[in-house]
Amino acid sequence: MTKLINLKIFAHFFRSSSAGGIFLIISLLVSLAIANSGWSEAFKGMLNFELGFNTAWIHLRYPAGFWINDGLMAVFFLMVGLEIKREVIEGELSSFSHAVLPVLAAAGGVAVPALIYAFFNASDPQTAKGWGIPMATDIAFALGILSLLGSRVPSGLKIFLAALAIVDDLIAILVIALFYSSELSFMYLGYAGALLVLLVIFNRSGVKNLLFYLLPGILIWYFIHHSGIHATIAGVLVAMTIPTNEDDTESPLEKLEHSLARPVNFLIMPVFALANTNITFESAMIEGLFSSLGLGIGLGLFLGKPVGIFIMSWLSVKLKIAALPESVTWVHVLGLGLLGGIGFTMSIFIALLSFDDALLQNEAKFAILAASTAAGITGFSILRLYSRKQKMTL
Numbered sequence: 001m002t003k004l005i006n007l008k009i010f011a012h013f014f015r016s017s018s019a020g021g022i023f024l025i026i027s028l029l030v031s032l033a034i035a036n037s038g039w040s041e042a043f044k045g046m047l048n049f050e051l052g053f054n055t056a057w058i059h060l061r062y063p064a065g066f067w068i069n070d071g072l073m074a075v076f077f078l079m080v081g082l083e084i085k086r087e088v089i090e091g092e093l094s095s096f097s098h099a100v101l102p103v104l105a106a107a108g109g110v111a112v113p114a115l116i117y118a119f120f121n122a123s124d125p126q127t128a129k130g131w132g133i134p135m136a137t138d139i140a141f142a143l144g145i146l147s148l149l150g151s152r153v154p155s156g157l158k159i160f161l162a163a164l165a166i167v168d169d170l171i172a173i174l175v176i177a178l179f180y181s182s183e184l185s186f187m188y189l190g191y192a193g194a195l196l197v198l199l200v201i202f203n204r205s206g207v208k209n210l211l212f213y214l215l216p217g218i219l220i221w222y223f224i225h226h227s228g229i230h231a232t233i234a235g236v237l238v239a240m241t242i243p244t245n246e247d248d249t250e251s252p253l254e255k256l257e258h259s260l261a262r263p264v265n266f267l268i269m270p271v272f273a274l275a276n277t278n279i280t281f282e283s284a285m286i287e288g289l290f291s292s293l294g295l296g297i298g299l300g301l302f303l304g305k306p307v308g309i310f311i312m313s314w315l316s317v318k319l320k321i322a323a324l325p326e327s328v329t330w331v332h333v334l335g336l337g338l339l340g341g342i343g344f345t346m347s348i349f350i351a352l353l354s355f356d357d358a359l360l361q362n363e364a365k366f367a368i369l370a371a372s373t374a375a376g377i378t379g380f381s382i383l384r385l386y387s388r389k390q391k392m393t394l
Helices: 002-015 019-035 040-048 064-090 096-121 128-135 139-147 155-179 186-204 211-227 233-239 252-276 283-288 292-318 330-340 344-354 358-393
Strands: 050-054 059-063
Touching (some): 019 040, 019 139, 040 064, 050 064, 064 155, 064 211, 064 233, 064 252, 096 128, 096 155, 096 292, 128 344, 128 358, 139 155, 139 344, 139 358, 155 233, 155 330, 186 211, 211 233, 252 344, 283 358, 292 358
Antiparallel strands (some): 050 059
């Protein structure tokens, strides 16, 4: 009987919206522990171990770290693309009245952090490219922390944060595609484009078997990788071609999204965190928080995100372009803005694209970790204290 109860608790945990965030935190702590132990060099050796094969026509032999950051993360971006398409077709982004608030709030939450980063780093050629780092919100972490508050926050706030984070992800994807890609190979882009056209034809012809989209999708990933655009963009492009509908019937898109949810939340994202937050702590890192790079990232995430989200939300409501969700107050929006400052995995991903220098990568990771932790704790605390105050006044 006890075993059955334990299994039910375990199953409920895996179904909860906070479980993915908790797994990410565990992976982060394990990665930091390994990086600051005697296993550090062995772990780096594992990440540098080459996997795959090369032939005269196919080049697929890369370090394990590449397969995590460019391979597994393409699956993560596939799921992000599915979420974006679903929200645009039938969700919170499907109508102007629903979409305008999260879209404008996300725009503010992207622009202000980028401007803060540029203020500190525009004149430094080594760090100037990292302006995209504080723009990103980690949707898994942010929603995971918000879900810990349960019914203490309005349901509309959770929907607002989810829609905002999805728009944020879309902007991040565009930034990666446009500004964090190398020299382009138009031959490989042509191959990828031809296959995408084929997937669109499948969609228009009513083909619903997911294999007709996923198998060519692997080839699209390969061609885009060799084209000079970051390979993860392939996941988003393929997602846009997956068929969906506006009724209650489960579409191929929803079926694939449900199939990917657990592998992404409990395998791909934790593995990414494990591989990329292995920061060996040094005393100089504290000083690095006050360098131009550290200040740009730290203030961008902790200050820029909530300020940008709050100001654009306030202007949207005051100009009567949009309205706050039911029961949501401006204190809720402030707390939500701080949770938006949890950059973590997406910010680390952009940091890896921004810098080749390992020292700059580690300094950026530490700043992301510190700012995301501060933003998450502050946002959670504000929302929790405000919910208590509301209860006391009732």
